[in-house]
Amino acid sequence: EADIYQTPRYLVIGTGKKITLECSQTMGHDKMYWYQQDPGMELHLIHYSYGVNSTEKGDLSSESTVSRIRTEHFPLTLESARPSHTSQYLCASSDTLTSGNPDTQYFGPGTRLTVL
Amino acid sequence: KNQVEQSPQSLIILEGKNCTLQCNYTVSPFSNLRWYKQDTGRGPVSLTIMTFSENTKSNGRYTATLDADTKQSSLHITASQLSDSASYICVVSDRGSTLGRLYFGRGTQLTVWP
Numbered sequence: 001e002a003d004i005y006q007t008p009r010y011l012v013i014g015t016g017k018k019i020t021l022e023c024s025q026t027m028g029h030d031k032m033y034w035y036q037q038d039p040g041m042e043l044h045l046i047h048y049s050y051g052v053n054s055t056e057k058g059d060l061s062s063e064s065t066v067s068r069i070r071t072e073h074f075p076l077t078l079e080s081a082r083p084s085h086t087s088q089y090l091c092a093s094s095d096t097l098t099s100g101n102p103d104t105q106y107f108g109p110g111t112r113l114t115v116l
Numbered sequence: 117k118n119q120v121e122q123s124p125q126s127l128i129i130l131e132g133k134n135c136t137l138q139c140n141y142t143v144s145p146f147s148n149l150r151w152y153k154q155d156t157g158r159g160p161v162s163l164t165i166m167t168f169s170e171n172t173k174s175n176g177r178y179t180a181t182l183d184a185d186t187k188q189s190s191l192h193i194t195a196s197q198l199s200d201s202a203s204y205i206c207v208v209s210d211r212g213s214t215l216g217r218l219y220f221g222r223g224t225q226l227t228v229w230p
Contacts, residue, residue, distance in 0.1 A: 040125075040223075042220040042221060042222045044220075091159075106162075107159030107160045107161070110157070110159050
């Protein structure tokens with residue numbers, strides 16, 4: 001079992017609320033990622049980070065923002081939630097291994113977000 | 117467009133039976149291919165990972181194969197158990213960026229009945 005945690009596991013909120021999804025890992029990994037996944041669909045990368053103070057947007061456009069102030073912590077924030085943001089959000093981390101070794105992403109349990 | 121296609125979309129088998137899941141990809145250049153297991157309401161967990169030079173990899177009752185020439189992979193599950201009920205996701209990584217971008221399939225939803 002990977003040491004990567006997400007809170008809350010489930011969240012139901014009203015439109016217009018500001019929310020922060022928490023993600024923490026205790027493995028000392030330098031790379032962290034946020035994915036969005038709808039039922040029966042593939043994971044889409046929305047944000048990633050190579051390390052502290054590094055954040056990049058992923059393949060899927062998202063109105064969310066992220067920060068990486070500490071190695072172990074990679075929170076995702078929605079300033080004003082909308083029903084279109086309803087989805088499952090998965091956090092992952094990986095380590096930079098020696099050349100030639102593909103790094104494996106370890107996933108958290110996910111946050112199921114419902115915006116009414 | 118780089119894509120990962122999985123079949124079947126869903127599969128129901130009886131406990132103790134074997135099954136094979138398929139993955140076809142068009143990702144290029146190719147770095148490696150992973151199979152993940154995702155239980156309902158959980159994050160994916162890595163089962164196997166294969167690079168270009170590997171054509172088979174086993175992890176307990178799970179055996180993955182890779183044909184890099186035809187760009188096909190399969191995941192064979194032997195003597196299925198109820199706990200094998202999950203979504204199995206094929207993930208292909210390219211070498212086109214420092215990130216080693218991952219391309220995800222939509223998964224095969226496997227249900228094992230007693």
